[in-house]
Amino acid sequence: MSPQSESRFPLSSGPAPLRLWIKNPLAVFTANGLDARGGIVISGTTISELVPAGGRPSAPCDQTFDAGRHVLLPGLINTHHHFYQTLTRAWGPVANAPLFPWLQNLYPVWARLTPDSLELAVKVALAELLLSGCTTAADHHYLFPAGLEDAIDLEVGVVRELGMRATLTRGSMCLGEDDGGLPPRSTVQRPEVILADSERLIGKYHEAGDGAVIQIALAPCSPFSVTKEVMAESAAMAERLDVRLHTHLAETIDEENFCREKFGLRTVDYLDSVGWLGNRTWLGHGIHFDDDEIARLGAAGTAVAHCPTSNMRLASGTARVVELEAAGVPVGLGVDGSASNDASNMILEARQALYLQRLRYGADLPVERALGWATRGSAAALGRTDIGQLAPGMQADLAMFTLDELRFSGSHDPVAALLLCAADRADRVMVGGQWRVVDGQIPGLDVRELIAEHSGAAQKIVRGTE
Numbered sequence: 001m002s003p004q005s006e007s008r009f010p011l012s013s014g015p016a017p018l019r020l021w022i023k024n025p026l027a028v029f030t031a032n033g034l035d036a037r038g039g040i041v042i043s044g045t046t047i048s049e050l051v052p053a054g055g056r057p058s059a060p061c062d063q064t065f066d067a068g069r070h071v072l073l074p075g076l077i078n079t080h081h082h083f084y085q086t087l088t089r090a091w092g093p094v095a096n097a098p099l100f101p102w103l104q105n106l107y108p109v110w111a112r113l114t115p116d117s118l119e120l121a122v123k124v125a126l127a128e129l130l131l132s133g134c135t136t137a138a139d140h141h142y143l144f145p146a147g148l149e150d151a152i153d154l155e156v157g158v159v160r161e162l163g164m165r166a167t168l169t170r171g172s173m174c175l176g177e178d179d180g181g182l183p184p185r186s187t188v189q190r191p192e193v194i195l196a197d198s199e200r201l202i203g204k205y206h207e208a209g210d211g212a213v214i215q216i217a218l219a220p221c222s223p224f225s226v227t228k229e230v231m232a233e234s235a236a237m238a239e240r241l242d243v244r245l246h247t248h249l250a251e252t253i254d255e256e257n258f259c260r261e262k263f264g265l266r267t268v269d270y271l272d273s274v275g276w277l278g279n280r281t282w283l284g285h286g287i288h289f290d291d292d293e294i295a296r297l298g299a300a301g302t303a304v305a306h307c308p309t310s311n312m313r314l315a316s317g318t319a320r321v322v323e324l325e326a327a328g329v330p331v332g333l334g335v336d337g338s339a340s341n342d343a344s345n346m347i348l349e350a351r352q353a354l355y356l357q358r359l360r361y362g363a364d365l366p367v368e369r370a371l372g373w374a375t376r377g378s379a380a381a382l383g384r385t386d387i388g389q390l391a392p393g394m395q396a397d398l399a400m401f402t403l404d405e406l407r408f409s410g411s412h413d414p415v416a417a418l419l420l421c422a423a424d425r426a427d428r429v430m431v432g433g434q435w436r437v438v439d440g441q442i443p444g445l446d447v448r449e450l451i452a453e454h455s456g457a458a459q460k461i462v463r464g465t466e
Helices: 083-088 099-110 115-131 151-162 191-205 228-241 253-263 267-273 291-300 308-313 321-326 346-361 367-381 414-420 447-463
Strands: 020-023 039-043 046-051 063-066 070-074 076-078 134-141 165-172 214-220 245-249 281-285 303-306 331-333 398-402 428-431 434-438
Touching (some): 070 367, 070 414, 076 331, 076 346, 076 367, 083 099, 083 115, 083 134, 083 447, 115 134, 115 447, 134 151, 134 245, 134 428, 151 165, 151 214, 165 191, 191 214, 191 228, 214 228, 228 245, 245 267, 253 267, 291 321, 303 367, 308 346, 331 346, 331 367, 346 367, 346 414, 367 414
Parallel strands (some): 076 134, 134 165, 214 245, 281 303, 303 331
Antiparallel strands (some): 039 046, 070 398, 398 428, 428 434
């Protein structure tokens, strides 16, 4: 093949060509204002060059992909999820419940997780995310019933199998209902077990620096399920081993009331009291902050994972995203668990974020700002500077969408059409220079078989049968 020969379909798996020009996209969102209307050049695992409108690469390329039908984005980044919850989507007894009753009904069901059912749940969540244009996902796993002590190890295997990046958080619960917490005793662990396993996982799997595939963070679940001691010791370990911290915070008024009654503190005061108010922390939801708390979070550089669909589903409230960002808080997007969102779709989550925040701030909030939360903002929330935008030196993580479905007919602005016309599936997805979605499919994954096995496991976990 000559250096400038056209290839409609590059290799679907295996290493990318030495230099690949993704040429002349229909439209492009770089998340940084740089001009890439002529496309981008991939060299190995990273982006080596942006090509301006009407331009050509500065040096010959081994292969060219004609992207004239595609809207090109950085790979979307999901900052908050619970993969295991794909097994309990749209479950009738909690379909109309707010957070605390929702949790109390689901905890006994989730306590039945097994290694096999968790593996299926993780694979479904990751495949669904990948097909929506997501290349990096953060999972908050805090359930370790008997027999599932190696849950994070299992997740690592599935992430590697699908070729994505992940921040896998070693979650924990140690404050059971008999100690004044919310979860049942069967779902909590002893503090010493939690801390020992956290250190083991960091030592075994955590990758630092650019291009990391697996990162480990520490994630005590929430103020109503862990003790202050575990929160403080997790913060100390994260500082010592240089990993990030994650927890749910300020999701509902019930949580605010719990913190006042249990600790005599509002949520941000509580966060500060256990050593978490800093720039290695990102928070799930972050809805119920007052003006002073927003200022304190911004000064500390603490990030927030905005989860609009889940917040609407459980009627938890609306995060003050624009004010958080104005104060200096990095804001990313999360789909949250598939029992409170009931889907794992990042491009649809960006649409939901756009619409929910327009209700608060007005119709002039730009489409591009919502896409920025799903890309560059999410990367910042996870503490990463190598993903989330299209620029030279960044990882070659990208998502490409076509606009040839009926829903897009009559649309004029291709980037706006992704959100306004409800794009829900990527045509092509690349992670680290390798194609992971080709023609809207994940090469090598039998989706029909996965659905059958996962659906069977979902029925068993709800019925309590094996």
